[in-house]
Amino acid sequence: MPVIRSGRRLARAAGLSIVLATLPLGPLPALAREMPETAAGQAARKPNVVILATGGTIAGAGADAANSATYQAAKVPVDKLIAAVPAIGNVANVRGEQVFQIASESFTDAQLVQLAKRVSALLKQDDVDGVVVTHGTDTLEETALFLDLVVKSDKPIVVVGSMRPSTALSADGALNLLDAVTVAGSKEAVGKGVMVTMNDQIQAGRDVTKRVNVVPSAFSSQWGPLGMVVEGKTYFFRSSVKRHGKSSEFDIDQIDSLPLVAIVYGSGNMFPGAYTAAVEAGAKAIVNAGTGNGSVAGYLVDTLKDLRSKGTLIVRSSRVGDGIVLRNAEQPDDKYDWVVAHDLNPQKAKILTAVALTKTNDTKELQRIFWEY
Ligand SMILES: NC(=O)C[C@H](N)C(=O)O
Numbered sequence: 001m002p003v004i005r006s007g008r009r010l011a012r013a014a015g016l017s018i019v020l021a022t023l024p025l026g027p028l029p030a031l032a033r034e035m036p037e038t039a040a041g042q043a044a045r046k047p048n049v050v051i052l053a054t055g056g057t058i059a060g061a062g063a064d065a066a067n068s069a070t071y072q073a074a075k076v077p078v079d080k081l082i083a084a085v086p087a088i089g090n091v092a093n094v095r096g097e098q099v100f101q102i103a104s105e106s107f108t109d110a111q112l113v114q115l116a117k118r119v120s121a122l123l124k125q126d127d128v129d130g131v132v133v134t135h136g137t138d139t140l141e142e143t144a145l146f147l148d149l150v151v152k153s154d155k156p157i158v159v160v161g162s163m164r165p166s167t168a169l170s171a172d173g174a175l176n177l178l179d180a181v182t183v184a185g186s187k188e189a190v191g192k193g194v195m196v197t198m199n200d201q202i203q204a205g206r207d208v209t210k211r212v213n214v215v216p217s218a219f220s221s222q223w224g225p226l227g228m229v230v231e232g233k234t235y236f237f238r239s240s241v242k243r244h245g246k247s248s249e250f251d252i253d254q255i256d257s258l259p260l261v262a263i264v265y266g267s268g269n270m271f272p273g274a275y276t277a278a279v280e281a282g283a284k285a286i287v288n289a290g291t292g293n294g295s296v297a298g299y300l301v302d303t304l305k306d307l308r309s310k311g312t313l314i315v316r317s318s319r320v321g322d323g324i325v326l327r328n329a330e331q332p333d334d335k336y337d338w339v340v341a342h343d344l345n346p347q348k349a350k351i352l353t354a355v356a357l358t359k360t361n362d363t364k365e366l367q368r369i370f371w372e373y
Contacts, residue, residue, distance in 0.1 A: 047129035047185030049092040050122050051177075053078035054115065055102040056136025058173040060165030069214055071165040073103040073136055081134065084166060085174045091232060092129075092185040104136025104143070104161070109258040109354065112143060116150050116252040123153040130156040130184030134177065137161040137210055137218060140196065144205025145344075145351050148194040148244045149373060150252040156189035159205060160197050163216045172199065172216040179229040186234045192226060193244035201225040204240045206373075209321065209345055222322040222343070243372050250355050258354040259284040263346045266290040266319050272303040284361075285313035285353045289346035294318040294325040305336055313361065315370075317341035317349040327367070337363050342370045 053059060055074030059081060062071030076084075078096035088094055099115055115133065122128045135143055144159040151157060160180035162173030179197040183189045194205030198219040207221035227236035243249075262278035266289055278286055286307070290296055294316035296304060308314050316338055318325050325340045327333045333340055341349035349370075356369045 043093050047092045048127055049094050049130045049132060049181050049184045050128055051078060051082060051094055051096040051132045051134060051181070052099045052115065052118060052122075053081060053096060053134045054100045054104070054107075054111075054136070056104050056134065056138075056140075056161050057165050058134050058136075058160065058162040058177065059101065060162075060167075062165045062167045065167060065169045068164045068168045068170075071167065073165075074101045076166065077101070078134070081173075081177065085178050087178055087232075088181050091178070091182050094181060102136070104139040107136075107139050107143065109260075112146050113252070113255060113257060115143070116147055116255075119147055119157060120151045120153065120252045123151065123155045123157070128155070130158070130189070132177070132180045132184045133157070133159045134180075135159050135161050137163060137198075139347075140219075141205070141209050142347050142351050144194045144196050144208065145348050146355065148205045149248055149352065149355050150250045150255060151194075152246055152248060152251050152253075154191040154246050156184045156186065156192065157194045157205075158184045158189075158197055159194060163198075163214065163218050170216075175200070178232070182229055182232055183234055188234050188236050191245065192236070192239050193242075195226065197229060200228055200230065202227040202229060202234065202236065206240055206242055206244065206348075209348075211321075248373070250359065255355075255358050259357045261285045261287060261350045261354045261357070263287045263289050263350055265346075266295070266297075268297075270297050270300055272300060275300070275303055275307060279307055279310075279312050283312065284357055285315060287315045287317050287341065287346050287349045287353060289317055289319040290325075290330075291319060293323075293330045294340065295330040301331070301336075304338070308337055313353065313357070313363070313366065314338040315341050315349055315353050315366075317344060317346040319346065321345045339363055339366045339370060344370070
């Protein structure tokens, strides 16, 4: 509309009141947008992002700036986290809720369910555009996958943590949090599934895993990041083809608890009691974090076959972490009625198994779920 454009130039050059008098009625609303914006107008234009804080190192505090590994996690409340990063106010209207204040290694399934229900409820609100979950990094990858599977929304969900407490030299939490809010409020992030912003990168919550225990570049994925956040702008280069969010068949509104799933870590010189004790403790499924291709020691095969025949689900994953575990490679899964975890590492396979078991314990269905999610 050329009239509007010339009107804008005139408005800037000559002052709004003169231009108003010389233009026809049509362009008035466009000119109104050129007037200096009020604070309320600016706030209305920015996305609304809710930050759900759960603790972790991002809320940690150490005694000294040299303490990057010795500190106490889960100390700083959410309002202080937000106040420490004033730039957040430039990208979104944020408000915080303290859901838990724990280190992420202490997360239980009950807390996972509670958190996901809160995320789901918030994203149903018209006045919420995205949610950020601040989280410890140790089990961040499990929570990210869980939310990816069970929150039926396309609005952005970003899980974020830090490797260093805010009191440490080169603390990484402030930028990670700013990036998380930026992604949660960005239109490009809609429909991309749960994301994780660490170390300037945007990772898929499904794929990302913590690979190093002490540096800000701790998180990566064998399939690569989705993109980056640079100077407050999101750049996406790929997206996951796996089912998540709205296209998921799982819905946290229908899930109130998760069945117990155990992981048994593979090595040389194993013993059957590691598996049978898990079942005695109530495990409905065992993820075998097997060696190599998810292999099982010959002297353990009868134990696992026996547990399967009595109803325990056996899922073969690999302690290697990367790669994919194929059906009937290493072990005859069809014959033993076992399931393979595809590309999911043991801790992620545990989450998908627990979620899948809320709907079915049919092994064909479970295997389909492992291919699709
Ligand atoms: N960097 C961290 O957040 C580690 C901490 N143990 C946690 O997961 O809560």
